[in-house]
Amino acid sequence: xAKLRTRKHKVVLNRSAGGDAGIxxxxxxxxxxxxLPMLYVVMQSLKPLDELWMFPPRFYVVKxxxxxxxxxxxxxxxxxxxxxxxxxxTVFISVVGTAGHLFFASLAAYAFAKIKFPGxxxxxTTIRTSLMFHATxxxxxxxxxxxxxxxxxxxxxxxxxxxASTLGLYLMKQFMDTNVSGAVLESSRLDGASELxxxxxxxxxxxxxxxxxxxxxxxxxxxxxxxxxxxxSEQLKTFNYAIQxxxxxxIKRAGAxxxxxxxxxxxxxxxxIISQSNIIETMGSSGMKD
Amino acid sequence: MSQKTAAPKAVSRKxxxxxxxxxxxxxxNKVAYFMVAPYVILFTIFTVVPVVFSMFLSLTEFNLLxxxxxxxxxxxxxxxxxxDIFILACSNTFVFACIVGPASYLMSLMVAxxxxxxxxxxxxxxxxxxxxxxISGQVYLIWGTLFSGDAYGWVNGxxxxxxxxxxxxxxxxxxxxxxxxxxVVALWTSLGTSFLSFIAGLxxxxxxxxxxxxxxxxxxxxxxxxYVTLPSMKPxxxxxxxxxxxxxxxxxxxxxxxxxxxSVDYAAHTIMHCLEDYGSQRFEVxxxxxxxxxxxxxxxxxNMLVKKILSKVGQ
Numbered sequence: 001x002a003k004l005r006t007r008k009h010k011v012v013l014n015r016s017a018g019g020d021a022g023i024x025x026x027x028x029x030x031x032x033x034x035x036l037p038m039l040y041v042v043m044q045s046l047k048p049l050d051e052l053w054m055f056p057p058r059f060y061v062v063k064x065x066x067x068x069x070x071x072x073x074x075x076x077x078x079x080x081x082x083x084x085x086x087x088x089x090t091v092f093i094s095v096v097g098t099a100g101h102l103f104f105a106s107l108a109a110y111a112f113a114k115i116k117f118p119g120x121x122x123x124x125t126t127i128r129t130s131l132m133f134h135a136t137x138x139x140x141x142x143x144x145x146x147x148x149x150x151x152x153x154x155x156x157x158x159x160x161x162x163x164a165s166t167l168g169l170y171l172m173k174q175f176m177d178t179n180v181s182g183a184v185l186e187s188s189r190l191d192g193a194s195e196l197x198x199x200x201x202x203x204x205x206x207x208x209x210x211x212x213x214x215x216x217x218x219x220x221x222x223x224x225x226x227x228x229x230x231x232x233s234e235q236l237k238t239f240n241y242a243i244q245x246x247x248x249x250x251i252k253r254a255g256a257x258x259x260x261x262x263x264x265x266x267x268x269x270x271x272x273i274i275s276q277s278n279i280i281e282t283m284g285s286s287g288m289k290d
Numbered sequence: 291m292s293q294k295t296a297a298p299k300a301v302s303r304k305x306x307x308x309x310x311x312x313x314x315x316x317x318x319n320k321v322a323y324f325m326v327a328p329y330v331i332l333f334t335i336f337t338v339v340p341v342v343f344s345m346f347l348s349l350t351e352f353n354l355l356x357x358x359x360x361x362x363x364x365x366x367x368x369x370x371x372x373x374d375i376f377i378l379a380c381s382n383t384f385v386f387a388c389i390v391g392p393a394s395y396l397m398s399l400m401v402a403x404x405x406x407x408x409x410x411x412x413x414x415x416x417x418x419x420x421x422x423x424x425i426s427g428q429v430y431l432i433w434g435t436l437f438s439g440d441a442y443g444w445v446n447g448x449x450x451x452x453x454x455x456x457x458x459x460x461x462x463x464x465x466x467x468x469x470x471x472x473x474v475v476a477l478w479t480s481l482g483t484s485f486l487s488f489i490a491g492l493x494x495x496x497x498x499x500x501x502x503x504x505x506x507x508x509x510x511x512x513x514x515x516x517y518v519t520l521p522s523m524k525p526x527x528x529x530x531x532x533x534x535x536x537x538x539x540x541x542x543x544x545x546x547x548x549x550x551x552x553s554v555d556y557a558a559h560t561i562m563h564c565l566e567d568y569g570s571q572r573f574e575v576x577x578x579x580x581x582x583x584x585x586x587x588x589x590x591x592x593n594m595l596v597k598k599i600l601s602k603v604g605q
Contacts, residue, residue: 015511026400026404027404027405030401031416031420037423037429037432038426040432040435040436044432052442055441056448056450057443057448104329107325107328108328111321112326115321118315123326123330127333131533132589133536133586134536134537135540136539136540136542136562138344138582139569140340140569140575141340141341141343143570144575145336145339161332164337167483169329220425224428229570244428247431258435261432264428265426265427268425269422269425276417277414283491283526284494286526287491287526287528
């Protein structure tokens, strides 16, 4: 029936040239749709003023300049709260938030994946269900909870709820299910190691791609964290928020605003380039079986 | 699995009641409870309590200052019978979700499938191109520049130069344009976690499956996709669907950033925006909770529906 050709003892799957061409065509169209707006941001950031405001507008830049980036740093130096403070806030929130999430989520994921205890399955299913709805649903009552705790206008409001973000726990648990063998843990326990030690010394090194993924996901969210509804004090606001203020400056700041977008997007993109293979490996076990 | 044998003194279940056995097991696995405790406590406070408490508040009138006053179903009656803007928001959300959800899902799947047989290095580059818009934070604002309402906006400028229009189109201030544009921007940022999950799922399929399929009479790549590839990655399809649905319904912030709040003639007003309107601007917390509960029900319902549909794959 099927036309099978064999080359070097391998079955060559039926692939028509027309199909290949169609796929390349679709990829080029969709790729252009995804890539051109990104390219346009970079072009805008390199355009001198007369090219930003010319008619008819031109997509590409003719005389590229870094003046917009210089303007951006000038604007930063002029801000009321020193810009280093915004940067400190973002770094502080990202580091503490990511570290706490990684530790608590991995610890719980290990117990869910590798210890069978009454209620464990129920707890995990409940947590997994929360992947199905967006956090907006809970934001209203969260605000009330925050004010009960007296956390409004503190770092805690931004950092602590994120410790229990769901996707990280889910990915970690799934990855441990498939990549940490029970036998290895068993022998560690038989050697008299405590469960905590087994988790930290044996299991965690085996799931490096997963914890890198957790770090990147959490970091990406915290890095892109803009104006939080919980934070009023200017001194506690993030780098991203300050950048948005510059962008809100209107027409005269169009160049600096494009430059700031480029600065903001470079970081997550670079982080993804470095860690892509680890993330894809983690996603390999992300599937949901029931 | 092997956990049970790990016990220092495993107990046989026969010689005790169920409650006794459960209690023994709880004591034996004490450490597991300590390990999940920090996460589970935080999860309970910031996710479970808010969902349950919203359900309670949705039956009351509450303005954050006075104690809640019990109303029973009045909020829901007002929502569905008396609030035209909410009904409009429901239909907008429905249109938006029905287009963006399936389209972004299929686009993620198709692109992942297209690039599956490329060499690893090229695949990594293409993955980055498609994934980048979803992780780059505020970069979607460039669509506001491209479609800006004056002649300096690239789209308007180009159309004017070509003589296709004589006057600039106010894209983000025109009721007929905002919804289509928001859908395009949503699609542009939608190749996220589900996309990566599909790539990994496709990579994880054993080549021998395809070879067996070819021997069994699969003639082209579409048959192969339907009968071999998709059934082998069903778990990823399910996970991807959940991620797509959640992010589709979480798109309100982007609409606000591009079209303002509220959007012109409420043309891109979604249930998310109703929630924001009543919750953080008018402080009608009881009423807003009812909106949150409806949104919650819609999202869970959408997931259930998709689960049913996905169980038909490969049959």
